[in-house]
Amino acid sequence: MSLSADRAAQGEALSRAVWDVLAQQGLEKLTVRAVAAAAGCTTGLVMHRFPNRRALLLHARQLLHETTRERVEALEAAAPSPRAALRAVLRQGMATDPESTNWSIVWLGFLAAAVADDELIGMHRRNNRDWRQRAERLVAAAAPDWPADRVGTVALGLIAMTEGVAALAAADPAAYPADEQERMLDAALAAYGLG
Amino acid sequence: MSLSADRAAQGEALSRAVWDVLAQQGLEKLTVRAVAAAAGCTTGLVMHRFPNRRALLLHARQLLHETTRERVEALEAAAPSPRAALRAVLRQGMATDPESTNWSIVWLGFLAAAVADDELIGMHRRNNRDWRQRAERLVAAAAPDWPADRVGTVALGLIAMTEGVAALAAADPAAYPADEQERMLDAALAAYGLG
């Protein structure tokens, strides 16, 4: 069992190396050798842990989803009110510091890689539909008297906005500082009547 | 002169081939040979037209910017009112049909490629700052009595939202049909007081 636990830990370390390469060198340089170098091992270990490069990418993609989901659920559980939960969850989806900016770049890299990979795009769609449902649930809790279509429309506007500003800020952090993103979010919540 | 015109036309055709490959095969398969095949020529022509692969990508990226700018300016000029202009310009940035969905995928591909390329990311930033300024100008015209910070915050929310929904819809067109995107846009404009 310590064997399989170590195996799983190595898989996680390699997935983190995938994220690092994706964030710092981009999708085009995301090679098995670059991942091995970032993980501090050789390509031999990588290929003994995963049957091929695609399996490594799929694992890293799945782990990215699970990691963000845990973080989001912790934020949601710790929030004092439905509206605070909504704001906290939306806020973490933006790129407001170097770490979350890295997450956005990695997310964009996987999205670009998914264009040519059916399995990757399938994972992306499943994860994103979960994400959207969560947003709708949070909006519904924050505005209990809204009809369903209003909830859906506003939730879509909010997740699109945060996803979009994360992409914008990831590509140009200097032009989109954290406080501007937060003002944008608060202004939108206030405009929708969720402030 | 017909010589240089033909040369420019070939450059455009090759850039369009770059867009096609990027939209249909993704960034990882964006090779010189794939572009040549999509353009119906050989790699020899490509390399005689551009000094190297990067120059081809940079040209395609620049042409993408100019093309969208012309389309946006035509929409803006044809709009009957500032608010109609704002809505029309924002609307074209979403992915509401196969063509605009393709544009979004191509845009995402270039963004992912820019992570590792200083010149590409420089172009992206310049173009995106132009885009943001246009949005601020349109918002200011649609709400003449707003203070500057309100204009900036709302314009940021709007471009982030359209950019984000374009990415979401590009990756999962079935989940984000055109009418949902339009309702989202109209609800946001109404919430901001720009309906």
Add this chain to the structure above:
DNA sequence: AAAACTCCGTAACAAGCGTTACGGTAACAT
């Protein structure tokens, strides 16, 4: 203690990449 087994680094392989060099063809000039 020897044998068997697991694990992983090393080195090689074929395939595909960007790029270069060559050669022929067509248009123009003389």
Add this chain to the structure above:
DNA sequence: ATGTTACCGTAACGCTTGTTACGGAGTTTT
């Protein structure tokens, strides 16, 4: 008609890629 030049397809080069095969070191089993 002949020489010249521009153009581009063909074929090759060196390099990097994903993947495979081998071999040795450490651990467990008998």
